[in-house]
Amino acid sequence: MRKYVIHGGRPLYGRVDISGAKNAAVGILPAALMVEGACRIENIPAISDVDLLLNIMQDLGAHVRTVNRTTMDIDCTHILNQQIPYEQGRKIRASYYLIGALLGRYGWAEVPLPGGCDLGGRPIDLHEKGLTALGAQVEVHSGYVYARAPEGKLHGAHIYLDIASVGATINIMLAATLAQGMTVIENAAKEPHIVDVANFLNSMGADITGAGTDVIKIRGVKRLRGGEYSIIPDQIEAGTYMACVAACGGEVRICNVIPKHMECITAKLQEMGVEVEEDGDTLIVRRNGPLQRTNIKTMPYPGFPTDMQPQIAAVLSTAKGTSVLTEGVWGNRYRYVEEFRRLGASIQVEGKIAVIEGVEKLIGAPMEACDLRAGAAMVIAGLAAEGTSEVSNIKHIERGYENLIGKLNGIGADICTVEVPDEETTSVRNVG
Numbered sequence: 001m002r003k004y005v006i007h008g009g010r011p012l013y014g015r016v017d018i019s020g021a022k023n024a025a026v027g028i029l030p031a032a033l034m035v036e037g038a039c040r041i042e043n044i045p046a047i048s049d050v051d052l053l054l055n056i057m058q059d060l061g062a063h064v065r066t067v068n069r070t071t072m073d074i075d076c077t078h079i080l081n082q083q084i085p086y087e088q089g090r091k092i093r094a095s096y097y098l099i100g101a102l103l104g105r106y107g108w109a110e111v112p113l114p115g116g117c118d119l120g121g122r123p124i125d126l127h128e129k130g131l132t133a134l135g136a137q138v139e140v141h142s143g144y145v146y147a148r149a150p151e152g153k154l155h156g157a158h159i160y161l162d163i164a165s166v167g168a169t170i171n172i173m174l175a176a177t178l179a180q181g182m183t184v185i186e187n188a189a190k191e192p193h194i195v196d197v198a199n200f201l202n203s204m205g206a207d208i209t210g211a212g213t214d215v216i217k218i219r220g221v222k223r224l225r226g227g228e229y230s231i232i233p234d235q236i237e238a239g240t241y242m243a244c245v246a247a248c249g250g251e252v253r254i255c256n257v258i259p260k261h262m263e264c265i266t267a268k269l270q271e272m273g274v275e276v277e278e279d280g281d282t283l284i285v286r287r288n289g290p291l292q293r294t295n296i297k298t299m300p301y302p303g304f305p306t307d308m309q310p311q312i313a314a315v316l317s318t319a320k321g322t323s324v325l326t327e328g329v330w331g332n333r334y335r336y337v338e339e340f341r342r343l344g345a346s347i348q349v350e351g352k353i354a355v356i357e358g359v360e361k362l363i364g365a366p367m368e369a370c371d372l373r374a375g376a377a378m379v380i381a382g383l384a385a386e387g388t389s390e391v392s393n394i395k396h397i398e399r400g401y402e403n404l405i406g407k408l409n410g411i412g413a414d415i416c417t418v419e420v421p422d423e424e425t426t427s428v429r430n431v432g
């Protein structure tokens with residue numbers, strides 16, 4: 001086991017380069033399974049979720065060649081198997097995209113029910129409904145999703161999503177790409193990674209229009225061929241570094257971002273007294289004065305992202321006055337609050353609402369990451385706090401942040417990874 005040790009209370013200065021988007025990469029890699037021929041994919045983030053997916057794909061028969069740190073050639077022309085081993089598939093949320101991709105190309109898929117962060121209930125009923133509308137028979141039992149197209153091929157359909165689900169939108173889009181005829185997804189999710197997966201598929205020969213709006217039209221094509229594609233920068237990674245600067249003070253150039261994707265986060269930080277200046281694909285984030293309170297409700301894109309909710313709570317913990325956070329996407333995304341309290345934060349949670357009374361300062365303490373973004377938020381709280389903090393269970397954080405330690409130390413933070421003997425892990429867990 002490893003943990004982060006953070007000596008907090010230092011302002012941050014310098015520049016940080018943002019990696020490729022996790023939630024785009026975990027859609028695009030399974031999409032490559034549908035392509036006959038080699039795909040060169042650039043700007044792939046070096047995170048454990050990507051490694052897990054690549055391992056699964058190689059076991060299925062994909063040829064993966066590393067070109068450089070962020071670029072890979074992936075050839076899925078000869079896929080030998082459509083069944084994902086249980087232990088591999090359940091470790092990652094995005095394994096559900098393997099259903100749409102394999103079902104679309106081969107007419108069947110057997111994929112373990114997905115894992116990933118525990119954010120309250122994470123049903124996949126909308127995925128099932130969408131795939132069924134495309135003609136698949138979908139059964140869920142014994143920890144697996146079994147999907148089969150009775151005649152070997154799916155057919156186009158008109159699908160209305162009850163909730164604008166990111167995962168269901170991408171999964172249906174994948175399955176419909178090689179289906180016969182036209183599919184229309186209404187009330188589709190509009191997140192930047194939906195557009196990125198559609199752009200990837202189109203650059204390989206798919207016919208998808210409307211991604212980024214709430215109606216996506218997919219005209220099925222016979223096959224996808226190889227090509228080149230570069231993944232967009234990670235909106236949430238960029239937002240996390242913006243939150244670091246907001247919480248600690250200082251001035252950091254956040255490079256390789258799409259400023260448009262950041263507007264929902266930028267607007268809220270500005271309300272809180274953080275200066276954000278745009279310079280091409282860079283955001284200059286500066287905070288010298290005190291942080292001001294604000295209210296935030298998380299919503300699907302272009303609203304404030306739920307994946308930034310814990311990080312912004314870390315920032316608001318030392319803002320002047322009382323802030324109200326409302327979680328508008330997930331049932332339970334406040335499991336980090338208990339850990340923040342160890343640092344002296346004053347947060348009350350009632351259902352989907354958290355009321356944060358800004359305190360003058362946080363004081364370092366040990367914390368345990370309970371999911372990816374909560375873990376990132378604990379790092380932010382530790383960086384802002386006086387004294388030493390620790391964050392254990394960092395495997396959650398490594399799922400989605402490339403080189404977090406290197407990037408933070410590069411802007412003046414004092415954070416390192418240390419090995420923890422197993423007994424210590426147990427004793428920390430048992431305290432309280």
Ligand code: EPU
Nearest residue numbers: 023094121122123124125126127163165166167329330372
């Ligand atoms: N929902 C259903 N039925 C479904 C699917 C979703 O009721 O079949 C509900 C969910 O319970 C939730 C809402 O719809 O209340 C939205 O869920 P969505 O399907 O959009 O989430 P997801 O696809 O499982 C992705 C990201 C999450 C991010 C959400 C919302 C990936 C791999 N994950 O999850 O990212 O929070 O969209 O933007 O893309 C993260 O990166 O830390 C993360 C958790």
